[in-house]
Amino acid sequence: MxxxxxxxxxxxxxxxxxxxxxxxxxxxxxxxxxxxxxxxxxxxxxxxxxxxxxxxxxxxxxxxxxxxxxVGYLPQTVNIDPTLPLTVGRLLSLPKMVKRAEIDQVLAQAGLSDCADRPFTQLSGGQRQRVLLARALLGNPxxxxxxxxxxxxxxxxxxxxxxxxxxxxxxxxxxxxxxxxxxxxxxxxxxxxxxxxxxxxxxxxxxxxxxxxxxxxxxxxxxxxxxxxxxxxxxxxxxx
Amino acid sequence: MNVLDDFLWRAALAGIGVAVIAAPLGCFVVWRRMAYFGDATAHAAILGVALSLALDVSILFGALAMALFMAVSVSALRDRGYPMDTVLGVLAHSALAFGLVAVSFVSGIRVDVSAYLFGDILTVSVTDLALIACGVASVLGLLVWRWNRLLIATVNEEMAQAAGVNPKSEQWVLTFALAVVVAVAIKVVGALLIGALLLIPAATARRFAGTPEAMAVLAAVFGVVSALTGLYVSWYLDTPTGPSMVCVCAVLFWGSTLIRKTGSVV
Structure with missing residues (x-):
């Protein structure tokens, strides 16, 4: 290299x-x-x-x-308290607003679809990891x-x-x-x-x-x- | 006639002001599991009250200073490796005890400690109201300004760091806001019940909210409704005002769990 x-x-x-x-x-x-x-x-x-x-x-x-x-980063543990109502799309829009099209794109890249409006805490472990992967992919890292x-x-x-x-x-x-x-x-x-x-x-x-x-x-x-x-x-x- | 001449109006405005800032901040307290931290800050404020009386300065400043001092002590002890709940338990109770002892030393005239422990909203002055208004403006301003940064720092500290948000600064924003809320709320509900005003409206709002913003706004609504209803109840039943407000909060929370049970909402 x-x-x-x-x-x-x-x-x-x-x-x-x-x-x-x-x-x-x-x-x-x-x-x-x-x-x-x-x-x-x-x-x-x-x-x-x-x-x-x-x-x-x-x-x-x-x-x-x-x-x-x-840099995109997926941490080892993300314990979002169930009292925090956060949809997948909103989680990806923190701290800066991200366009819906971009959210759908990174979710698709991470192997998830149609879940931008679902509450994060209701997802399965595997789905959560994919959401976090999608988050790490935001902004073309x-x-x-x-x-x-x-x-x-x-x-x-x-x-x-x-x-x-x-x-x-x-x-x-x-x-x-x-x-x-x-x-x-x-x-x-x-x-x-x-x-x-x-x-x-x-x-x-x-x-x-x-x-x-x-x-x-x-x-x-x-x-x-x-x-x-x-x-x-x-x-x-x-x-x- | 000016509405501020009427002590009931002043009490109502004070209650609304405190509820409006306590509730959104209470959401962060719930989300970050800082309930005990809220109590510790409030208990430290009693020590601040004693110092203010001794030094003859505004109680608000004494309470604010001690609440901030408490936050600094908490983070210093935590960095030394003590578990968080132990640190808070030690500090909260010792601050309260030292505060009560210190108040007993202050001045020849007997100070009515219960006014600071349980609030004395009916004696809110126009000056108190002005201070509450400043507190409301600064806390709401801070929360709106930092909202998204506070949220990502709440979700995960490393994720925040990677996104360019320093979670330590956001922690201090919340600590400062909490100290302000405690300082202005002492007069309204008292040091022992501030925690209730932070937590219960937020906990009640959770069941009905789909976004963090909705939860904060709803919590503020529940807080204001509780404050005004509590004031009304205490006027007609001649009960202590601060505790009456918290009772209404608790009844609303209980009601919300019943609604959830029957499945008619959300």
Whole structure:
């Protein structure tokens, strides 16, 4: 990739009290690339995404963004209190009004239709994730950041969700940075994998990471089958 | 004859003013699950009352200052890792206790504490009304101005941040608005019942509202109806006015749950 990165983290560290959550993490996200962060619980994956969005203060390091970078973000948990009457359309129209046509467009891209007028809190878990994905797609983002977007989805549901994300990438040409637990799916659909455990253990193309000793040490060798799946699925479309 | 010469008119206007700002703010209190925070702010205001009496300044300023101080203490303690409900429980009750003790020290003349605990709307002066009007203008202005930003910060802090809204600033907007409401409402319903005026109309409105704006407006309507009906009831039955207003709020809420049950509305 010779293009300038959209966003670049330089040696960033984040502390909560005296505990180091992230230490000297550096990464670059290039246009159009799907990057997945994997790592055990408590490895700082969500914190890294929040730091990139700017909602967590850095104790060290810096983040360089391309000037005027448009970022869409899907947070890990969105607990909207059921006492807050909010339709899907209205949720997408916060804090700025968005035209109805654009709302319908991003909802369609996220695989939902005819739900702009439904109350958000009455949707199923999968529908909510899609609404939040749609929200992240508003305003034609160059970078879409997704924090465990398939939480609460069953296996077919999450497989479908990842296909949707690949489609969105090829349709919009945006870069995607996500956190995921589903290693086999991650391996199948990412251009770049970062294995995080407070620091970057290893990073690279999925096949490189999957064979790295650091990755094996964290996840064991149980992902061999997933790697085979990765190779199998990706013989026909890759590096476009 | 000027209507402001009549204490009943002054009381009615004061009730309307407080209800109109308490209700929309109460919606945020409900949406953000800050009910206990409202109580803590109100209890802190009693300490503010004591300080105002001791320093001989307007009660409004004392209450406002202590309510803001309470908000600062809450966020400082929360940042140290105490659970929110513990922090609020500790601060709310200690502020009330210290306030009551402090009031007992103030002045040789016995101060009627119950006026501050339960309100004394029938003694609202023209000056009080002017202060309430300022409070109404500032809180409504603030809420209308920041409405969408407040909503997205309520939905999710990181989502707000990603959309260019600083959730911490919005939290302070609400904190300040809450302090103003508490300060002007002390005279009307008293520190112990402000929480009711915030919460109950908002909770009543929820069943009938499809949008956040509708809920805020409806809550304000329920609040005003409760204030005026409560005033009327207390006049005819010779009951304490602040508690009577809250009773009407509660009856409206109860009524709304019955309507929901029969399925005739919404």
């Amino acid at each position: 010779s293009q300038l990165p959209l966003i670049q983290a330089n040696e960033l560290s984040v502390h909560r009290g005296t505990d180091a959550i992230l230490q000297h993490v550096s990464l670059r996200i290039h246009p159009g690339e799907i990057t997945t962060i994997v790592g055990p619980n408590g490895s700082g994956k969500s914190t890294l995404l929040k730091a990139l969005v700017g909602s967590v203060p850095l104790s060290h390091g810096s983040i360089d963004r391309q000037p005027g970078l448009r 160059q970078l879409v950041i997704l924090d465990e977007p398939t939480q609460g989805l069953d296996q077919p549901g999450s497989a479908h969700f990842y296909r949707q994300i690949e489609e969105i990438r090829s349709e919009l040409g945006c870069a995607i940075l996500m956190v995921s637990h589903e290693l086999h799916v991650v391996m199948a659909s990412s251009d770049h994998v970062i294995c995080l455990n407070g620091h970057v253990c290893c990073a690279g193309r999925p096949e490189q990471v999957a064979t790295a000793p650091e990755y094996r040490a964290l996840f064991g060798t149980g992902t061999q089958g997933a790697l085979a799946l990765y190779r199998h699925e990706h013989t026909h479309h890759h590096d476009h």
